[in-house]
Amino acid sequence: MKKHIRGMAVGLSMALSAALATAPALAQTPKRGGTLTYMIPADAPPSLDGHKENTFATLHATAPFYSTLIYVNPENPSSTTDFVCDLCTEMPKPTDDGKTYTFKIRKGVKFHDGTPLTAADVAKNWEYIIHPPKGVSSARESYMVMVDKIENPDPETVVFKLKFATSAFIPALADPFAYIYKKDQLEKDPHWFEKNIMGSGPFKFVSYDIGQSIKGERNPDYYHKGQPYLDGFVAIFAAKQSVRVDAIRADRAATEFRGMPPSARDQLVKELGDKVNVQTSDWNCVNLITPNQKKKPFDDVRVRRALALAIDKWKGAPALSKIATVHTVGGLVFPGSPLAATKAELEKMVGYGPDIEKSRAEARKLLKEAGAEGLKFELMNRNVDQPYKFVGTWAIDEWSKIGLHVTQKVLPTGPFYDALRHGTFEVTVEFNCQNVVNPVLDVAKVLPRSVYPENYGGYEDPKLIELYNAMLHEIDPAKQREKMRAFEVYALDTKVDTIMTPWWNRILVQRSYLKGWKISPSHYLNLNLANVWLDK
């Protein structure tokens, strides 16, 4: 009873905190001053170069120093379609049948060394990102396949010419890693930004102690007038979760910007009450359970269907959400997107049926037909607790209900990727985690490896590629939605190339004096801190 009451108190407190997190913050006038201390839940990033890296550790450490051409609206980051200008003056309307986008660049923007930032800098950076010269690597080249060329007709204009019109272009352009570096420096030494920081963002670089902390101070020449509100920030690398929880508790840091498990949230809310706010969001990350179709019996669609049918997503998601960072049942598309399947649409697909007993009876029948009754196999997983191991353990328990005997093999990141790339696994828990919600590109994960290098299912399927291309090139939203459904049904229901697990749940606990920052569906977004202020 006591435990129950305590649980209710925690729940009420969390609801109150969540409400406090949003409503009053909107009404308050930002205060200037103060230094924000936050934690980066990682060890040292590989380098400081956004163009080259893919890890959030780089982004959480360096985003406040840089500008981008456009970004997800920092005042409305939970939207999957609200993109606004950062360095440009106005979001352009496409011309040339949707194949040309002309951006006008703000005047008066300065790099932190005092030199002006012009359209030439923007054009050169995007040229390096999309078509990196020899010896330069870009982690975002493959996201920009639609871009044919970039032109810079005058010091205030950048023109993107596309190979084909697609709704995927603008979200891809809002990539938070697409920092605008100084053109001269980039041309002189493209590797300079791996170890040095010099941007035009809201904060100027102060110091970086490898693996320890990074510090910034207000940029008085920032082009968004009145911002940033903070005098500066200190970001401390703290890979271990218990350190981060204790640090927030003792107010050594105000927050982190990745995500915490429910247990950490509950603990902090219980101990600090209204001294913390909780913000939550569906997260543009999901674990997928992928059978290796090069290994028998997973080449048999009946076996794959049985694996999907056995898992009760509707009952599993709310139960798992109490202990793991997962929450929402969804299909291939991020649940908050207009292109995502509705519940009714999901329920028509294999593994989403509302009657689990009926599904499991069908699963047993399929296994019998395929000669795979009582099948034993190994589920490979990555050595990451949240939520990989929780999801893997849950799936194994679900499969045991149709008589399967599954063991879990957990590998560190390096060997895990090695096994994925060499196909030395039977079934694996893998993941799809993207920054800007861009469903048209995000769902490419299920395309065969000949098209998408990060597919590990071991299949080739021309029809799947055909369905994808039809959807990619469609610019009418309604028709594109239909084509997305056809693609999704084919991948998840007809072929069962992969099994979706509940989408991740992003939970952030922040000291209540931290204001202005709003959660987004990705831990890669909304990190330049320009609109953050401290109510102290």
Next chain:
Amino acid sequence: MYRYILNRLLFAVPTLIGAAALVFVLMRLIPGDICVVRLGGGGGVVDPKAVAACHAQLGLDRSLFLQFVDFVVGFGRGDFGISMWSGKPVVVEIGSRIAISLEIAILSTVVAVMIAIPLGTLSALRQNSWLDHIVRTVAIAGIATPSFWLGIMSILLVLEVSQLATGAPWMPPIDYVPLWVDPLHNLSIVILPAITIGYRYSAVTMRMTRSAMLEVLREDYIRTARAKGLLEQLIVNRHALKNAMLPVVTLVGIEFAFLIGGLVVTEQVFNLNGIGRLFVQAVQNQDYTLTQALVMLTVTIFVLTNLVVDVLYAWLDPRIRFG
């Protein structure tokens, strides 16, 4: 003695070469690719072109033989190369972490020696007394308790006690500041880890001190000293303790060398950016150059510590002469 030290240093060369070959081969036997981990670990698309460019930049497209030659020649010249993960010189990577690891190692050793030697000696002198039983219980508890667990508990204790006392939970800072910049801030960070590590360290040393003292106290020369009517304090300090210190010094030396790179979990618990944490990161990231350099550093520390211990032997026991 100088000749002895020189000989020992020369004998260290094959040890170092053997360690170099071993770590070079073992690292490459671990499945995985640093470029793939780096580009795809966060969930991004790993473009084969980007992987190829990464391999070329890191020199991983060259033959293993050439890579090994580069590593050994570089090590011989004192050039450990560039970290494959961060692109920074390995010397910079290690240099930025060695201060805190050394500081923790020295402080823990001081804590351990200050606790272990007096208590171990007292325990031996009062064998089977209540004091002996308490000391032995404390020592066994210290050996049985992992330092990282003790670390977590000590932080929680500080948080809880401060909350009870002041209403606001307090914990030591998590942003490291060097001793010479702000000694108080620095000490507030390192004191808890030094105590938690020092406790386990002292437990092992305490038991060794006790058993060595018990053995020495039964020697004929101690009986003779007592028969001559020497003061008990003189017998213990000058004749017994000094001779009992030989195994204790060896143990302290080995433990000290271990502390430089072995505090993997404890450093994580206290968010200390030391060599142990760097070691784990380097292995996880499959950063060959950094791991190789760290292994070589550890081997060198062990070799030098053993040498120092051997030299100390001669000071403690004049019968030992260097051949």
